[in-house]
Amino acid sequence: xxxxxxxxxxxxxxxxxxxxxxxxxxxxxxxxxxxxxxxxxxxxxxxxxxxxxxxxxxxxxxxxxxxxxxxxxxxxxxxxxxxxxxxxxxxxxxxxxxxxxxxxxxxxxxxxxxxxxxxxxxxxxxxxxxxxxxxxxxxxxxxxxxxxxxxxxxxxxxxxxxxxxxxxxxxxxxxxxxxxxxxxxxxxxxxxxxxxxxxxxxxxxxxxxxxxxxxxxxxxxxxxxxxxxxxxxxxxxxxxxxxxxxxxxxxxxxxxxxxxxxxxxxxxxxxxxxxxxxxxxxxxxxxxxxxxxxxxxxxxxxxxxxxxxxxxxxxxxxxxxxxxxxxxxxxxxxxxxxxxxxxxxxxxxxxxxxxxxxxxxxxxxxxxxxxxxxxxxxxxxxxxxxxxxxxxxxxxxxxxxxxxxxxxxxxxxxxxxxxxxxxxxxxxxxxx
Amino acid sequence: xxxxxxxxxxxxxxxxxxxxxxxxxxxxxxxxxxxxxxxxxxxxxxxxxxxxxxxxxxxxxxxxxxxxxxxxxxxxxxxxxxxxxxxxxxxxxxxxxxxxxxxxxxxxxxxxxxxxxxxxxxxxxxxxxxxxxxxxxxxxxxxxxxxxxxxxxxxxxxxxxxxxxxxxxxxxxxxxxxxxxxxxxxxxxxxxxxxxxxxxxxxxxxxxxxxxxxxxxxxxxxxxxxxxxxxxxxxxxxxxxxxxxxxxxxxxxxxxxxxxxxxxxxxxxxxxxxxxxxxxxxxxxxxxxxxxxxxxxxxxxxxxxxxxxxxxxxxxxxxxxxxxxxxxxxxxxxxxxxxxxxxxxxxxxxxxxxxxxxxxxxxxxxxxxxxxxxxxxxxxxxxxxxxxxxxxxxxxxxxxxxxxxxxxxxxxxxxxxxxxxxxxxxxxxxxx
Numbered sequence: 001x002x003x004x005x006x007x008x009x010x011x012x013x014x015x016x017x018x019x020x021x022x023x024x025x026x027x028x029x030x031x032x033x034x035x036x037x038x039x040x041x042x043x044x045x046x047x048x049x050x051x052x053x054x055x056x057x058x059x060x061x062x063x064x065x066x067x068x069x070x071x072x073x074x075x076x077x078x079x080x081x082x083x084x085x086x087x088x089x090x091x092x093x094x095x096x097x098x099x100x101x102x103x104x105x106x107x108x109x110x111x112x113x114x115x116x117x118x119x120x121x122x123x124x125x126x127x128x129x130x131x132x133x134x135x136x137x138x139x140x141x142x143x144x145x146x147x148x149x150x151x152x153x154x155x156x157x158x159x160x161x162x163x164x165x166x167x168x169x170x171x172x173x174x175x176x177x178x179x180x181x182x183x184x185x186x187x188x189x190x191x192x193x194x195x196x197x198x199x200x201x202x203x204x205x206x207x208x209x210x211x212x213x214x215x216x217x218x219x220x221x222x223x224x225x226x227x228x229x230x231x232x233x234x235x236x237x238x239x240x241x242x243x244x245x246x247x248x249x250x251x252x253x254x255x256x257x258x259x260x261x262x263x264x265x266x267x268x269x270x271x272x273x274x275x276x277x278x279x280x281x282x283x284x285x286x287x288x289x290x291x292x293x294x295x296x297x298x299x300x301x302x303x304x305x306x307x308x309x310x311x312x313x314x315x316x317x318x319x320x321x322x323x324x325x326x327x328x329x330x331x332x333x334x335x336x337x338x339x340x341x342x343x344x345x346x347x348x349x350x351x352x353x354x355x356x357x358x359x360x361x362x363x364x365x366x367x368x369x370x371x372x373x374x375x376x377x378x379x380x381x382x383x384x385x386x387x388x389x390x391x392x393x394x395x396x397x398x399x400x401x402x403x404x405x406x407x408x409x410x411x412x413x414x415x416x417x418x419x420x421x422x423x424x425x426x427x428x429x430x431x432x
Numbered sequence: 433x434x435x436x437x438x439x440x441x442x443x444x445x446x447x448x449x450x451x452x453x454x455x456x457x458x459x460x461x462x463x464x465x466x467x468x469x470x471x472x473x474x475x476x477x478x479x480x481x482x483x484x485x486x487x488x489x490x491x492x493x494x495x496x497x498x499x500x501x502x503x504x505x506x507x508x509x510x511x512x513x514x515x516x517x518x519x520x521x522x523x524x525x526x527x528x529x530x531x532x533x534x535x536x537x538x539x540x541x542x543x544x545x546x547x548x549x550x551x552x553x554x555x556x557x558x559x560x561x562x563x564x565x566x567x568x569x570x571x572x573x574x575x576x577x578x579x580x581x582x583x584x585x586x587x588x589x590x591x592x593x594x595x596x597x598x599x600x601x602x603x604x605x606x607x608x609x610x611x612x613x614x615x616x617x618x619x620x621x622x623x624x625x626x627x628x629x630x631x632x633x634x635x636x637x638x639x640x641x642x643x644x645x646x647x648x649x650x651x652x653x654x655x656x657x658x659x660x661x662x663x664x665x666x667x668x669x670x671x672x673x674x675x676x677x678x679x680x681x682x683x684x685x686x687x688x689x690x691x692x693x694x695x696x697x698x699x700x701x702x703x704x705x706x707x708x709x710x711x712x713x714x715x716x717x718x719x720x721x722x723x724x725x726x727x728x729x730x731x732x733x734x735x736x737x738x739x740x741x742x743x744x745x746x747x748x749x750x751x752x753x754x755x756x757x758x759x760x761x762x763x764x765x766x767x768x769x770x771x772x773x774x775x776x777x778x779x780x781x782x783x784x785x786x787x788x789x790x791x792x793x794x795x796x797x798x799x800x801x802x803x804x805x806x807x808x809x810x811x812x813x814x815x816x817x818x819x820x821x822x823x824x825x826x827x828x829x830x831x832x833x834x835x836x837x838x839x840x841x842x843x844x845x846x847x848x849x850x851x852x853x854x855x856x857x858x859x860x861x862x863x864x
Contacts, residue, residue, distance in 0.1 A: 070803075070804075071804055072806070073803070073804065073806060073811070073815070074806045074807040074810035074811050074814060074815070075806050075807065076755065076810075077759060077760050077807055077809070077810040078756060078759050079755065079756070080754070080755050080756055081755060084755075107800060107803060110800045111800045111801060114800055114801075268746065270750060271746035271747065271749055271750030272746055272749055272750070272755060272814075273749075273755055274749050274750060274752070274753045274754045274755040274756075274757075275750070275753065276750060276751075276753055277750060277751075301814040301815055302801055302814070302815050304801070307739075307742075310739075311743075311746075314700065314703035314704055314743075315703065317703055317704055317705075317706050318702060318703030318704070318706060318707070318708060318709060319708075319709075320706070321706045321707065321708055322512070322706045323508065323511065323512050323513060323516075323704060323705055323706040324510060324511070324512055324706075325706075327509060327510050328509050366843070366846065368539060368542045368543045368546055368842065368846070369543060369546075369734055369736070369818075371502075371505070371539060371846045371849055371850065372502075372503055372505065372846070372849045372850045372852075372853045373850070374504070374505060374506045374507050374853060375506040375507065375509055377509070378506035378508075378509040379505070379506050382506060382704075382733040382734070383505070383506070383733055383734050385817055385818075385819060386801075386817075387817065387819040410800065411798070414798065414800070414803045414804070417803055417804045418803065418804045418805070420804075421804045421806060
């Protein structure tokens with residue numbers, strides 16, 4: 001299968017500079033971007049996608065999510081975090097079975113495709129069911145068997161199986177997901193990190209999301225601050241740390257010494273849970289690799305990475321009271337090439353370059369929300385919606401074209417998800 | 433012309449309580465909501481809109497904008513406010529002619545219709561051209577001839593003409609727009625307020641948007657803080673104050689004594705210009721009427737009131753570090769009934785009630801971003817996009833149906849706006 005995107009405005013994100021190239025053709029052979037130039041003629045059998053008046057850019061990369069939690073969307077409003085976890089989420093999660101994870105993930109992957117996100121980094125349980133949904137929908141998934149200080153050997157064995165099973169897979173990759181320092185004791189942490197090193201895999205971990213977590217880490221690891229643990233144990237372990245809301249300026253400077261550490265910023269979830277706003281501009285000033293996540297829909301509401309880009313840019317400008325902070329192109333990097341770096345997939349995705357995998361989106365800019373086009377990068381970050389994405393391609397496969405997803409029965413998935421939440425809430429038993 | 437919306441989920445916003453009524457019919461006769469009940473049979477000639485599986489709710493009300501500034505969308509990125517104004521906006525505004533105001537406003541009204549906003553409060557110059565676009569597109573517009581200490585008598589005469597011309601108009605209303613205290617001297621302010629009182633109209637004014645403005649007011653009015661000016665002159669003048677980012681807790685308490693004062697919160701613009709975040713929860717705790725605005729697209733990027741609702745809720749939760757702040761239904765009130773109160777249009781719009789004007793929207797909730805439907809109010813505030821709005825009705829007239837706007841040549845408007853910004857940037861003369 002080959003695809004030719006003709007006459008498009010190309011934002012390749014290739015060389016780290018704000019650049020838009022007009023009237024470009026992108027030729028995709030099987031799963032690989034084979035040629036990017038002007039004036040490519042379609043071969044017989046090549047599918048042609050008209051790119052005139054549109055922007056072609058890398059698919060967005062979501063580096064922190066819990067995709068099965070789509071079924072818990074908007075169960076949070078009016079609760080504080082601890083109440084919500086103890087009274088809502090944990091009792092509901094206890095009732096989840098494999099099929100629920102499959103359908104919840106499936107709904108999330110539909111959301112991803114419809115919103116121009118092509119790759120997502122997940123952390124939850126029963127990952128085989130999410131993987132099954134990812135393979136069926138065609139999205140690129142990085143996932144794990146989440147680790148914490150419970151059933152340690154069993155979980156490590158399961159994770160090892162997962163690693164072996166997907167080590168040569170094109171679109172499924174595995175990392176070592178450690179839930180957090182506050183849910184893992186020091187001995188188990190050492191064990192997990194030895195495992196990661198042996199498997200040559202990076203770690204994905206929640207870190208410094210709220211004040212309680214910071215205090216718990218300080219107490220249980222007997223350190224002055226949580227970054228002391230990173231400096232002690234993560235010196236040579238590549239890791240993506242989600243949230244980092246509570247890092248102080250000094251801690252940001254300390255952690256910035258470790259180029260193996262990147263940060264997944266989840267602004268919407270951090271606001272909704274009342275955690276605060278991470279100091280992203282300070283991280284950038286210290287040359288830390290920042291990527292973007294939505295978190296699960298239980299707290300983050302949705303998987304819309306365009307919205308996450310907008311929150312990222314605006315929060316730094318507003319909180320720092322400096323409109324020069326966070327230029328639009330920097331934020332585009334967070335959501336594309338930096339995401340690829342964080343997931344150790346930089347050789348495959350994150351930019352549109354010859355030889356990379358074809359994970360890209362075609363965005364309609366001929367709409368009222370994008371006019372006039374004074375600054376294409378700012379227009380994408382502040383005005384494009386997921387619904388401006390017309391076509392989504394992952395690993396050379398067209399998942400959505402002109403906003404149509406032909407191979408998925410979306411209504412069936414919606415209905416299954418409604419049934420799951422009804423069952424979990426026991427509403428079914430009460431006859432409503 | 434009569435319209436019947438059948439079997440809809442109705443969020444009327446009528447009695448100030450979170451309420452959704454299932455399987456309701458809404459009958460509209462000419463411009464008025466005549467009947468709301470179950471089981472209304474369509475009369476011959478009645479247009480029937482199927483509401484099954486959809487939410488019908490009041491059209492959103494935007495209480496602070498500069499609609500012609502759509503043509504300056506995304507000219508701000510990378511500038512600070514003063515640089516942007518002095519080097520970009522003011523020189524560009526000097527070149528604007530009536531036709532530009534007309535097309536810029538027209539583009540904004542398309543944005544409004546497509547995003548479920550039915551009424552907007554504008555402040556700019558050459559208002560006749562915006563009014564012409566509003567009448568042609570059918571949106572509800574409140575506008576003014578902006579006043580400041582320049583050509584005072586001429587402007588007041590023009591404003592008086594405007595008031596007389598539109599005093600009996602169904603969809604166009606006029607207020608007394610005073611640009612700000614920092615651009616109006618004390619004598620002129622008194623004159624403007626006498627005028628407002630004589631005309632029995634409310635005032636629309638920028639207030640305490642940033643620190644410089646606060647200092648300018650303190651200096652030029654010789655007061656301890658800007659609220660002193662409000663307490664001295666606005667005691668019995670109904671007024672809608674846009675922004676109020678810099679009000680302290682004490683000032684909020686002081687201003688809350690005046691029930692004639694409401695506040696238009698513009699969170700996106702306030703962040704983008706680096707102003708900060710207004711203390712909206714504190715205002716609510718003090719029983720101040722808060723409505724929502726986007727500001728002009730020059731700073732606010734777009735006119736998407738769903739997005740503005742989301743920013744409003746999340747910012748208060750995040751900045752106050754309290755997820756119980758700003759429940760979704762409160763924010764829905766800001767964008768509907770409170771907007772109507774602020775604009776002195778509460779008898780006409782802001783809720784779906786028999787006898788009120790038919791300004792309402794039909795929202796598709798059978799989409800991936802709204803599933804499952806655990807909390808309809810939170811789903812609307814956090815997950816609905818403008819693109820979920822299928823049908824927009826203003827004053828009994830269907831402006832958009834199933835996302836189609838048949839009476840407007842949208843591409844022509846886009847092209848005219850692109851031409852305007854090219855002309856203003858002198859690009860035309862350079863042959864590109």
